[in-house]
Amino acid sequence: MQEKLRTYKASIFQALSHPTRIAILEVLRDGELSARSIQEKLGVEQANLSQHLAILRSRQIVANRKDGNQVFYSIRNPVLLEVLDVMRRYFQTNLADAIQMLEEVECEASVR
Amino acid sequence: MQEKLRTYKASIFQALSHPTRIAILEVLRDGELSARSIQEKLGVEQANLSQHLAILRSRQIVANRKDGNQVFYSIRNPVLLEVLDVMRRYFQTNLADAIQMLEEVECEASVR
DNA sequence: TAAGAATATTCTATATTGCGAATATACACA
DNA sequence: TGTGTATATTCGCAATATAGAATATTCTTA
Structure with a gap:
């Protein structure tokens, strides 16, 4: 591509x-x-x-x-809603990691 | 949410x-x-x-x-690949708009 | 036409991002 | 231990993004 x-x-x-x-x-x-x-x-x-x-x-x-x-x-374009849906699944299958990230994100979302 | x-x-x-x-x-x-x-x-x-x-x-x-x-x-997490796949579909169903956007993006990707 | 509501745009300050150059770190192996 | 290779981090700068304040535009209706 x-x-x-x-x-x-x-x-x-x-x-x-x-x-x-x-x-x-x-x-x-x-x-x-x-x-x-x-x-x-x-x-x-x-x-x-x-x-x-x-x-x-x-x-x-x-x-x-x-x-x-x-x-x-x-x-x-409704396909975009599917993107959001898949992201929701991504989030669900990622729960453990996500919880940890939420805590980090809470302080600061940046990497640096 | x-x-x-x-x-x-x-x-x-x-x-x-x-x-x-x-x-x-x-x-x-x-x-x-x-x-x-x-x-x-x-x-x-x-x-x-x-x-x-x-x-x-x-x-x-x-x-x-x-x-x-x-x-x-x-x-x-392989679900992320699905996100990319859905995006591909999004792109395909959006071809006309996308081509126009590609031209704009070529000059400058920003809104302003 | 004047006033008011809904929306968009511009301006300014601040924060964040992205890049390359330089530097640091970790490992392999002579 | 010393040298080379692979990877990561830091720094400084330019570009971009975000927010709110102020202003502009468009429409409705009196």
Whole structure:
């Protein structure tokens, strides 16, 4: 596989590499929601949510539909939900390691 | 799902969010390899590879086994390969969008 | 048209990441 | 023990990412 393709995949993973963006995809799992509803469900700053949505949009991960005053977001490709599902299985089969990691992550998520 | 769990998931995605690290997992798909072999296959700097391996290690994604002079790496949990497989499907069902993205990514991968 | 609501963008400060160069460590074997 | 090979770590710098504050844009409705 060429470098370019890997860079694309990496950019998708990168889009998924933030807790808020994972949360966004999880609340969109059951169907589209307005930006405002997402914001209320997640309890984040308006500007911050908008930035995260911009990232998901730029990677074509979510679609947005304007309706009057509001913008409704939805997951563009359901296969992405499978990615999240498999990750859930990954997490489950990894429980022991994960618990340890959670503790580390709690202090600092970085390697260095 | 709690924030902590999302942070954990995000940290796994973050580990996958670099082309070199994706490449590492791909060459490890068929079994363990020494760091040197990985380096030769990928053609990256020794120090750089070691840094990427450190990230994968810190997330418990790879296991390492020391044998004399060398360190052999392998994928710790095969479910992770499924994640990559699903991503491949994601890519395939997304071809049109992806091609467009590849062009953009070619110039600059960032949103801003 | 004016005011208000929903969303996006820009700006600024800070933190994190990624790279190569240099250095350190660990092991093998003469 | 000394030398070479394999791997890891540290350092400094450039690039990127994230957050909140401020501002802009778009739409609705009085």
